[in-house]
Amino acid sequence: MNTLSNSLTKAQNESIASNGLSQGDVSDFFALLKPRVMFLVVFTALVGMVVSHPDVNPLLAFVSLLMIAVGGGASGCLNMWWDADIDAIMTRTRKRPIPAGKIQPNEALAFGLTLSAGSVLILGLASNWLAAGLLAFTIFFYVVIYSMWLKRSTPQNIVIGGAAGALPPIVAQAAVTGSVAWDSVILFAIIFMWTPPHFWALALVKSGDYERAGVPMMPNVAGPDSTRFQILAYTVLLAPLGMAPVFFGFGGLAYAIISLIGGLGMLALAVQVYRLREGEPAMRVAQQLFGFSILYLFLLFATLLAEHGFGFFQPVMG
Amino acid sequence: MTDRNSYRLTPEEEQRRKRRSRALGLTLGILCLLLFAITIAKLGPQVLNRPL
Numbered sequence: 001m002n003t004l005s006n007s008l009t010k011a012q013n014e015s016i017a018s019n020g021l022s023q024g025d026v027s028d029f030f031a032l033l034k035p036r037v038m039f040l041v042v043f044t045a046l047v048g049m050v051v052s053h054p055d056v057n058p059l060l061a062f063v064s065l066l067m068i069a070v071g072g073g074a075s076g077c078l079n080m081w082w083d084a085d086i087d088a089i090m091t092r093t094r095k096r097p098i099p100a101g102k103i104q105p106n107e108a109l110a111f112g113l114t115l116s117a118g119s120v121l122i123l124g125l126a127s128n129w130l131a132a133g134l135l136a137f138t139i140f141f142y143v144v145i146y147s148m149w150l151k152r153s154t155p156q157n158i159v160i161g162g163a164a165g166a167l168p169p170i171v172a173q174a175a176v177t178g179s180v181a182w183d184s185v186i187l188f189a190i191i192f193m194w195t196p197p198h199f200w201a202l203a204l205v206k207s208g209d210y211e212r213a214g215v216p217m218m219p220n221v222a223g224p225d226s227t228r229f230q231i232l233a234y235t236v237l238l239a240p241l242g243m244a245p246v247f248f249g250f251g252g253l254a255y256a257i258i259s260l261i262g263g264l265g266m267l268a269l270a271v272q273v274y275r276l277r278e279g280e281p282a283m284r285v286a287q288q289l290f291g292f293s294i295l296y297l298f299l300l301f302a303t304l305l306a307e308h309g310f311g312f313f314q315p316v317m318g
Numbered sequence: 319m320t321d322r323n324s325y326r327l328t329p330e331e332e333q334r335r336k337r338r339s340r341a342l343g344l345t346l347g348i349l350c351l352l353l354f355a356i357t358i359a360k361l362g363p364q365v366l367n368r369p370l
Contacts (some may be wrong), residue, residue, distance in 0.1 A: 021335070066352075
């Protein structure tokens, strides 16, 4: 926190000290929820619901989805509260509301805790307590296990912490069916396996940032070459796993084609990242893998949504 | 110890506080509607079926 208060401008510190009033605008509080991550949470949770073909009141399904989104946002808010000191150091994050001096850490803490409790409670009332418990576990895992413990202590931080980002389809399925089935577990596994190549591709490009902040990302600890090998290894596992919904019967013909082409694209880029190790081309291909990994995951889930939500499903197996 | 009453908000701070208050009011309103809608959706017509 010393680093944080040092990073604020004199005027900001004086303003906060003099009146004790919040300096934050509504948009700053919204930014605390990490809207882009929240979109990903809503999107993957929606697919988790749709593949379950639930017989549930649409309003209750909508409220459940909303609460999963709010719970995801609350996790992001608490993560920003805890990581404000390192966010102030990294170029990618120094404009976030707390290091920028727009919102005080205590405000973010209260905001995040209130939203966490509220989202879990309302999800329990709207759907069931299994889903509410899973949402509470997701928030706990992201904030305590990942942010407070793993992130600053091991290069495996995003591998294990990735479980929190992968849980929304399971929470969503539990919300609309009252149980957890194989299809949402497979969606969990796909996001879990996708996380390391996605984040390590970014870490290769931004390794200086993480180094300055003292975050032990894989390229800073094991070195870029070892990271490149591990990116390739995870991608080799991810590509066939991405096709698993086809073999489990809930991925149709369109999904089979998209996951095959997307998986080959991921593999091709991961091989390029492994081979190109020097200078600008190495950075460029890592950036490309980062960008393509987002597109890949989006396409997999969007195809499942189209197949199950809009009637485009054509069975491949059986 | 700062005397909070002596501090005058700048116009920009006034505006931000107003926007925060509106957002909070709107959120609380939506929360009430949401809880009402959940109750109706969960209980359905049974919500009216009770001894008076």
